[in-house]
Amino acid sequence: MLSWGFHNRIHATYSEKSVALKLKSGKNDFATLNVIPFSTFIKTLVPEFTDGYKFNLHPFLFNGALQTLYASKADYSNDFQIYYGRCMVQYPEANFEYPHLHLGQATADFVVDPPKEIDEWNYLYNQTLPAGWPRLHPRTRFLTAQEEQDLVADWTSNPGSIVVIIHGLAGGSHEPGIRDVSQHLHQAGFNVVTLNSRGCCRSKLSTGRLYSAVETDDLRYFIDELHKKIPNKPIYLLGFSLGSALVLNYLGEEGKKSIIKSAVTIGAPVDLLDSHYHLNHSYSGKYIFDPAVASFLSNLVKVNFPILNRDKPEVFSYEKKSKDHLIRRIVDFDRKYTAPAYGFVSPKYYYEAGSPLTKLINIHTPTVLLNSLDDPVVSCNLPVDEVKANPYLYLAASDLGGHLAYIQWDGGFWFSKAVSGYFKAFESKLSNEPAESDYKPQLSEYSYKTGI
Structure with a gap:
């Protein structure tokens, strides 16, 4: 109850040797400076993430559980009415590069952009929807082959950089928070795309692979292919919840060779095992949010069961009369499906492998982590020491906000304007050249045991 209310405040954590970001040449707001420390850049140009920044949320949604419930259950059908052109992403078999x-x-x-003729949009929706696919979310349809080529040409020629959004568990581009931030970014001139993971956002599986925190090659392949098609555009990353874990894992694995200009994560479960304990030690987590996500995951298996059973019958199989397939908790789903599907002996082993905690020190991309201290879903034990040790990281912890919520009085998501403002500042003030730093991760002689 001590954290209830609507007056919110940001608590920032960063390294004393914050990485030097290269400013654009010519006249700038920083006199004759050529570089600026990451933390100073945020203090100067992104007040929303600055230590001590105050703002108000919806007064009736006065704790993290209410914020999170509203964000997931409120009717946003008439809000953030952006349009999506959908493309299929085909992953090849493993190879030397992946x-x-x-x-x-x-x-x-x-x-x-919104269609000029809605009748033509609806006609093409029916023409391009693959046979056997479920109905897509409103204002979303597959692009024709010619439209895909036109989109690449437009993104290549227009002045906007690219923002790739990675959704959370049970999410997708249809989520109101993602639509809100996508609308802000699109209006700011960015080229925005959300990668819907395997089986998510009414996407059909073609093989027996599900979405997980360890599948960084899916993200890596998508980014590399996008960069090959549009090689001269900077790419930014934005992750939500479990998608944040994927983003941080990917950046930690890429290290110095990362091509990402900057990244923001929202509600990142930096330690998945600790988040598992956190979720099950609150009433709302144990009895509301955990069963809700588990139900979605169970339905995901049910809808795609023929494919999953065909490719991995040793994992995805059950007797029809048995009730052991009725999953009521995320950990039960991970015990029955996720862990064995990826070769882990238990959910805890999977959580350890999928946690970004031990990979944070190897990130060499300017990254902001935005987390709420009243998050009912992911752990609020934030990686303060790890952030202080890495000059590329900046942690903005808020007193309130719930999980992927931050609902304001008008029902909008506070983080949308903040994230858009951050990327706009990064784009307008900073060079595309890599940040300057002599940073070398401090590794223990036992670091190999943590996978670094």
Whole structure:
């Protein structure tokens, strides 16, 4: 109850040797400076993430549980009415470049301008929807082959940089928070795309692989292919919840060779095992949010069961009369499906492998982590020491906000304007050259045991 209310405040954590970001040449707001420390850049140009920044949320949604419930249950059908052009993402078999990639498919939803003729949009929706696919979310349809080529040409020629959004568990481009921030970014001139992971956002599975925190090669392949098609555009990353874990894992694995200009994560479960304990030690987590996500995951298996059973019958199988397939908790789902599907002996082993905690020190991309201290879903034990040790990281912890919520009086998401403002400042003030730093991760002689 001590954290209830609507007056919110940001608590910032960063390294004393914050990485030096290169400013654009010519006249700038920083006199004759050529570089600026990451933390100073945020203090100067992104007040929303600055230590001590105060703002108000919806007074009736006065704790993290209410914020999170509202964000997931409120009717946003008439809000953030952006349009998506969907493209299929075909993953090849593992190879030398992507040793952990697996055959399959996902979808990518590109933000497009509203159609001039809605009848033509609806006609093309019916023409392009693959046979046997479920009905897509409103204002979303597959692009024709010619439209895909036109989109690449437009993104290549227009002045906007690219923002790739990675959704959370049970999410997708249809989520109101993602639509809100996509709308802000699109209006700010960015080219925005959400990668819908395998089986998510009404995407059909073609092979027996599900979405997980360890599948960084899916993200890596998508980014590399996008960069090959549009090589001269900076790419930013924005992650939500479990998608944040994927973003941080990916950046930690890429290290110095990362091509990402900057990243923001929202509600990142930096320690998945600790988040598992956190979720099950609150009433709302144990009895509301955990069963809700578990139900979605169970339905995901049910809808795609023929494919999953065909490719992995040793994992995805059950007797019809048995009730052991009725999953009521996320950990039960991970015990029955996720862990064995990826070769882990238990959910805890999977949580340890999928946690970004031990990979944070190897991130060499300017990254902001936005987390709420009243989050009912992911752990609030934030990586303060790890952030202080890495000059590329900046942690903005808020007193309130729930999980992927931050609902304001008008029902909008506070983080949308903040994230858009951050990327706009990064784009307008900073050079595309890599940040300057002599940072070398401090590794123990036992670091190999943590996978670094």
